[in-house]
Amino acid sequence: MKKYNICVVGATGLVGGEMLQTLKKRNFPVNKIKALATKKSAGTQIKFGSDIITVEEITPESFNDIDIALFSGGEVASEEYAAVAVEKGCIVIDNSAAFRMDTDVPLVVPEVNPHAVDLHKGIIANPNCSTIQMVVALKPIYDAAGIKRVVVSTYQSVSGTGKAAADELYEQTGAILSEKQFSAAVYPHQIAFNLIPQIGSFGDDGYSSEEKKMILETQKIFADDNIKISPTTVRVPVKRGHCEAVNIETRTKISAKDVKKLLENKPGIIVTDVPSDSVYPMPLTCESRDEVFIGRIREDLSVENGINMWVVSDNLLKGAALNAVQIAELLLERGLV
Amino acid sequence: MKKYNICVVGATGLVGGEMLQTLKKRNFPVNKIKALATKKSAGTQIKFGSDIITVEEITPESFNDIDIALFSGGEVASEEYAAVAVEKGCIVIDNSAAFRMDTDVPLVVPEVNPHAVDLHKGIIANPNCSTIQMVVALKPIYDAAGIKRVVVSTYQSVSGTGKAAADELYEQTGAILSEKQFSAAVYPHQIAFNLIPQIGSFGDDGYSSEEKKMILETQKIFADDNIKISPTTVRVPVKRGHCEAVNIETRTKISAKDVKKLLENKPGIIVTDVPSDSVYPMPLTCESRDEVFIGRIREDLSVENGINMWVVSDNLLKGAALNAVQIAELLLERGLV
Numbered sequence: 103m104k105k106y107n108i109c110v111v112g113a114t115g116l117v118g119g120e121m122l123q124t125l126k127k128r129n130f131p132v133n134k135i136k137a138l139a140t141k142k143s144a145g146t147q148i149k150f151g152s153d154i155i156t157v158e159e160i161t162p163e164s165f166n167d168i169d170i171a172l173f174s175g176g177e178v179a180s181e182e183y184a185a186v187a188v189e190k191g192c193i194v195i196d197n198s199a200a201f202r203m204d205t206d207v208p209l210v211v212p213e214v215n216p217h218a219v220d221l222h223k224g225i226i227a228n229p230n231c232s233t234i235q236m237v238v239a240l241k242p243i244y245d246a247a248g249i250k251r252v253v254v255s256t257y258q259s260v261s262g263t264g265k266a267a268a269d270e271l272y273e274q275t276g277a278i279l280s281e282k283q284f285s286a287a288v289y290p291h292q293i294a295f296n297l298i299p300q301i302g303s304f305g306d307d308g309y310s311s312e313e314k315k316m317i318l319e320t321q322k323i324f325a326d327d328n329i330k331i332s333p334t335t336v337r338v339p340v341k342r343g344h345c346e347a348v349n350i351e352t353r354t355k356i357s358a359k360d361v362k363k364l365l366e367n368k369p370g371i372i373v374t375d376v377p378s379d380s381v382y383p384m385p386l387t388c389e390s391r392d393e394v395f396i397g398r399i400r401e402d403l404s405v406e407n408g409i410n411m412w413v414v415s416d417n418l419l420k421g422a423a424l425n426a427v428q429i430a431e432l433l434l435e436r437g438l439v
Numbered sequence: 440m441k442k443y444n445i446c447v448v449g450a451t452g453l454v455g456g457e458m459l460q461t462l463k464k465r466n467f468p469v470n471k472i473k474a475l476a477t478k479k480s481a482g483t484q485i486k487f488g489s490d491i492i493t494v495e496e497i498t499p500e501s502f503n504d505i506d507i508a509l510f511s512g513g514e515v516a517s518e519e520y521a522a523v524a525v526e527k528g529c530i531v532i533d534n535s536a537a538f539r540m541d542t543d544v545p546l547v548v549p550e551v552n553p554h555a556v557d558l559h560k561g562i563i564a565n566p567n568c569s570t571i572q573m574v575v576a577l578k579p580i581y582d583a584a585g586i587k588r589v590v591v592s593t594y595q596s597v598s599g600t601g602k603a604a605a606d607e608l609y610e611q612t613g614a615i616l617s618e619k620q621f622s623a624a625v626y627p628h629q630i631a632f633n634l635i636p637q638i639g640s641f642g643d644d645g646y647s648s649e650e651k652k653m654i655l656e657t658q659k660i661f662a663d664d665n666i667k668i669s670p671t672t673v674r675v676p677v678k679r680g681h682c683e684a685v686n687i688e689t690r691t692k693i694s695a696k697d698v699k700k701l702l703e704n705k706p707g708i709i710v711t712d713v714p715s716d717s718v719y720p721m722p723l724t725c726e727s728r729d730e731v732f733i734g735r736i737r738e739d740l741s742v743e744n745g746i747n748m749w750v751v752s753d754n755l756l757k758g759a760a761l762n763a764v765q766i767a768e769l770l771l772e773r774g775l776v
Contacts, residue, residue: 251741251742252741253590253686253739253741255592255671255684257594257634257673257675271632272616275612275616276616279609279612279613279616290717291717291721291723292723295608295676295677295678295722295723296677296721296722296723297594297675297677297682297721297722298721299682299684299719299720299721299734299735299749300714300717300719303715304714304715307737307738307740308695308714308735308736308737308738308747309737310714330740330741330742331741332686332739332740332741332742332745332747334592334684334686334735334747334749336594336682336684338594338634338675338676339632339675339676339677340632340633340634340676341632345634345636345673347592347636347671347673347684349590349669349671349686358645377637377641377645377647378640378641380627380628380637382636382637383636384628384633384634384635384636385632385633385634386628386629386632386633397636398636398645398671399645400644400645400646401644401645402590402669403644403667403669404588404589404590404667404668404669405588405667405669408669410645410669410671412636412671
């Protein structure tokens with residue numbers, strides 16, 4: 103089997119670290135692995151499975167011998183280096199928001215629009231975490247009954263913001279329990295024992311950038327501007343795992359029982375739905391798991407064709423690193439690299 | 440001014456304690472105050488403003504000289520003693536779910552349906568916490584543009600479950616931070632750094648008792664079965680204050696600007712809505728406050744007549760104790776006691 107030279111940009115970040123672990127865990131055919139970061143982090147020793155590798159400073163030359171570059175260093179790094187990497191012959195799978203809405207950049211969730219990778223021109227974008235888990239859950243319903251409108255409220259963990267945010271949650275929490283002073287640096291407000299209804303920055307229409315991503319990325323992934331999405335995104339004091347209360351208005355009637363049956367047979371989805379036994383997905387039980395977990399599936403009696411469900415997934419895995427590695431696998435499967 | 444003999448049933452609970460403090464804070468014309476609880480708690484010293492009063496064991500005779508009895512001892516206590524209290528000539532304001540849906544029991548939120556108290560036959564029910572803050576926020580919109588349908592996702596704090604739950608959140612959190620063992624007793628799962636999409640017990644239709652309360656109580660309070668409500672209720676690791684992402688489909692078009700203007704002028708509501716400055720309601724900033732706080736007011740572009748907003752209130756105050764005391768005030772205002 104052919105093996106590939108892979109690099110991870112932003113290797114010292116939470117998602118970068120998970121990208122390395124995911125490549126190893128899924129036995130991705132890696133010939134050479136390179137962990138890249140800014141000068142500040144160069145020299146850091148990090149894990150690649152049970153191996154330890156040394157982080158290198160990113161430069162244009164970093165990409166010389168690379169086949170696939172997984173970018174998770176934020177928008178600035180992507181803007182600075184993605185085009186350079188493509189010029190050097192890499193295929194870039196970019197986890198940042200830098201290119202997601204570019205018309206010539208496919209935005210791919212392998213369970214939903216695998217064919218979209220075929221049209222890539224060097225860069226393939228990985229969608230936003232909150233979008234990915236939602237579209238995986240929506241896809242079987244979309245195919246079976248059509249989707250007119252989705253009202254979604256998110257409950258997003260701090261790891262979506264990065265390491266500093268996860269540390270801040272624990273530091274603030276510890277300070278509160280021991281009645282010590284503390285500050286808020288990563289978020290505009292205290293996150294410990296609190297909720298912040300802001301993810302990203304706000305536009306004039308009152309929607310946050312995270313909310314706009316959920317609308318626009320979903321429409322792009324489904325290649326259907328007629329799916330209307332009404333999102334509210336909220337940060338919660340949870341370390342890892344995003345939850346979404348998803349209300350779906352379908353085009354034709356579908357029962358909760360049929361939705362359950364549909365979802366149970368889909369790869370990448372685990373239905374966890376015995377509420378009378380207190381069985382439903384939670385961040386705690388979905389942490390470090392690959393799948394999108396769906397529970398609380400029930401008919402919405404407030405509208406003619408309505409379904410409610412509760413969708414949980416690990417935002418660092420399916421919401422980021424795993425989906426990126428799955429895109430790389432898709433490139434191999436489809437003979438694109 | 441006439442003064443009244445008041446008792447609080449369940450005085451040692453979180454809501455009971457807030458009822459006593461609220462009576463004092465609002466200078467309710469109290470002649471005699473009596474704090475009642477089960478035998479186990481009798482003799483406990485508790486606060487009534489800056490006074491200390493002694494909790495008495497509840498018996499049928501407890502109500503002999505009482506004008507208004509505020510019940511917050513749970514459904515069992517209400518079922519056992521409310522009728523007894525009424526027989527003895529008390530007016531009962533009951534915070535439990537025991538009588539809320541009874542046709543001859545008014546279910547009252549003073550900002551929404553004050554007139555409903557007039558028809559009382561001895562018992563007036565205080566609605567569920569998550570219902571109260573939502574209907575206060577909906578009422579001005581209902582009057583201005585009509586309401587067809589509401590999709591609501593809640594983010595409910597542990598104090599809604601009581602003292603033991605608030606203690607459990609802190610104990611579990613402390614144990615996790617110090618890497619010690621811990622257990623879950625109050626909730627079916629760990630609540631620290633986790634979310635539980637279950638409040639109450641589940642029916643065959645997949646909805647929880649809390650979700651059903653939000654549907655049925657809202658329709659009863661508005662006396663309008665045509666308001667359709669689609670709720671998802673979730674417990675979050677926050678001590679005090681419930682949040683709700685509320686999506687409203689109105690009957691006629693209303694702009695976000697007009698909704699904001701409407702809400703700003705209503706008693707009991709504070710609009711906190713400058714998202715670009717990270718100004719929006721949060722549990723942290725609404726704790727121990729009387730009002731319903733509303734922010735993130737924006738048009739929902741996924742439907743013809745849609746509004747999204749974020750509604751936060753202290754579940755122990757407007758969601759329970761304060762609303763009950765306001766009902767008592769209403770009885771005085773309307774000459775019903």
